[in-house]
Amino acid sequence: GESVGLHLPTLSVQEGDNSIINCAYSNSASDYFIWYKQESGKGPQFIIDIRSNMDKRQGQRVTVLLNKTVKHLSLQIAATQPGDSAVYFCAEIFYGQNFVFGPGTRLSVLP
């Protein structure tokens, strides 16, 4: 469905702490999920993905958790660094090629 609101949710964390960014998705037919990172002035970059038959996937310093029961996706960043400051958003993919993007969360890392 469409998101509402003209502002971006912001999460502020201390450098070195863990960050958790959440995303709710809408389509129970979605079979693939992606997290993107978008730095200021740049296009979105792929971070990590997860298929619907999994509930957890780990990358380097990042973990994605999927809860299909409540249609919820989260991105955990361990030991957050200043370079992690960006907008993060999720995407759900259904029928193999239809992308629906979340509105995004701005992560600010405090020194």
Next chain:
Amino acid sequence: DVKVTQSSRYLVKRTGEKVFLECVQDMDHENMFWYRQDPGLGLRLIYFSYDVKMKEKGDIPEGYSVSREKKERFSLILESASTNQTSMYLCASSASGVSAEGYTFGSGTRLTVV
């Protein structure tokens, strides 16, 4: 690495002008997409194309058109720019049988219509 290049980073145009946003990809991808990105609304699909000379409407095609005369180039056209088209425009491309990692975005064009 796949490169998706958008010709302009910043554009300022007047209301009523015809505006062309260009996107070129260098990996022989079949699929190309145009999105606009607005705070709190996420990325919204304007138009997409699965092949040369093919185009499909996305979720918000009104006020836009596209052109795909060559496989590597996908142009977004604002026939008569309006202030509500002020936004960040993102182009993306992917191969057929898309995998998430193969879905690549350009750096975006920030368009301001005054």
